[in-house]
Amino acid sequence: MAMNNIFGLFANSPFKPIQRHSEKVTECCSYLVDFFEATFRGEWDKAEKLREKISEAEKEADILKRDIRLKLPRGLFMPIARTDLLELTTQQDKLANYAKDIAGRMFGRRCAFPASMEKDFMDYVCRSLDAAVQANRVITEMDNLLETGFKGREFEMVNQMINQLDSIEDDTDHMQVNLRLALREVEESYNPVDVMFLYKILEWIGVLADQAQRVGSRIELMLARA
Numbered sequence: 001m002a003m004n005n006i007f008g009l010f011a012n013s014p015f016k017p018i019q020r021h022s023e024k025v026t027e028c029c030s031y032l033v034d035f036f037e038a039t040f041r042g043e044w045d046k047a048e049k050l051r052e053k054i055s056e057a058e059k060e061a062d063i064l065k066r067d068i069r070l071k072l073p074r075g076l077f078m079p080i081a082r083t084d085l086l087e088l089t090t091q092q093d094k095l096a097n098y099a100k101d102i103a104g105r106m107f108g109r110r111c112a113f114p115a116s117m118e119k120d121f122m123d124y125v126c127r128s129l130d131a132a133v134q135a136n137r138v139i140t141e142m143d144n145l146l147e148t149g150f151k152g153r154e155f156e157m158v159n160q161m162i163n164q165l166d167s168i169e170d171d172t173d174h175m176q177v178n179l180r181l182a183l184r185e186v187e188e189s190y191n192p193v194d195v196m197f198l199y200k201i202l203e204w205i206g207v208l209a210d211q212a213q214r215v216g217s218r219i220e221l222m223l224a225r226a
Contacts, residue, residue, distance in 0.1 A: 014072070014080055015142040018089055021064040026136040028057035028096040029129055029208065035103050036125055039112045051103040058100040065093045084222040091215050092139070095132050098211060102204050111194045113201075114186050117179065124175040128205050131168045131212035138162060138219055150223060158223070165216040172209040176202055 031054045038047040068089050072082055113121050138161045141154070148154045179202055187195045 014085055015139065015146065017064070017068050017072075018085060018092075019139055019142070021061060021068060021089060022092050022136045022139045024057060024061040024064055025092050025096045026132055028054055028061060029099045029132045031057070032099055032103065032125060032129065032205075033122070035106070036122065039106060040115065040118050040122075042112065044107070044110055047103075047107055051107045054100050054103045058096040061093055061096040065089050080222055081225065084218075084225065088139075088215070088218050088222060091211070091218050092135065095135075095208060095211050095215070098204065098208055102201065102208075105197075105204075106201060109194070109197050111197055113183070113198060116186070117182050120175070120179060120182065124172065124179055124202075125205055127168065127175060128172050128209040131165055131172070131209040134161065134165050134168060135212040135215040138165075138216060142219075145223075155223070159220070162216040162220050165213050169209045169213045172206050176206045 031050050035047055035050040035054065038044070038050060069086060072085060138158060141158050141161065145154050145158055180199065183195070183198060183202070190198070
């Protein structure tokens with residue numbers, strides 16, 4: 001890329017490429033809803049197609065991440081440190097990686113949760129994904145925050161949005177505990193290996209919310225340095 005194009009990409013706002021990456025990561029995670037609904041119905045062919053969509057979105061996110069790393073200028077004056085922007089990209093990229101791993105492992109084992117757990121489980125999945133969506137909303141607001149010089153009402157609003165990430169993560173913790181109890185009640189009817197696998201799936205989905213919270217924490221630290 002020519003130097004003037006690089007400056008055009010990052011000079012007005014260092015967040016534009018990171019926002020595009022965040023949107024792709026959020027898209028990748030969002031496919032998990034339909035994926036798990038397919039597993040409850042035993043529609044493994046459909047689940048495979050959704051797993052492929054997740055994998056493709058994760059690859060596209062990797063390409064965007066690589067572009068940011070290669071093209072983010074070193075000597076360009078920016079209100080946010082280059083290292084902070086790169087670390088933020090790394091943290092949000094992990095969300096796509098986790099989504100791909102969850103779908104891949106679930107499809108590979110082809111062991112679905114009990115039908116009696118479907119509603120509560122899907123609520124748990126959606127709440128965990130709420131964290132990823134909320135992290136994306138925070139990143140979307142960064143341009144407005146840049147315009148205000150990282151202060152004022154916009155700054156307070158972004159901090160409130162980050163605090164909401166903590167609340168979402170707390171919700172998923174409680175939901176995971178209840179789902180573990182529900183799985184315990186029926187675990188005797190499952191192969192022990194399958195039971196342990198399902199417990200791990202519950203844990204991995206919770207990691208999505210944990211990772212989104214880490215993205216928020218990274219933004220919070222970044223703003224403290226701005």
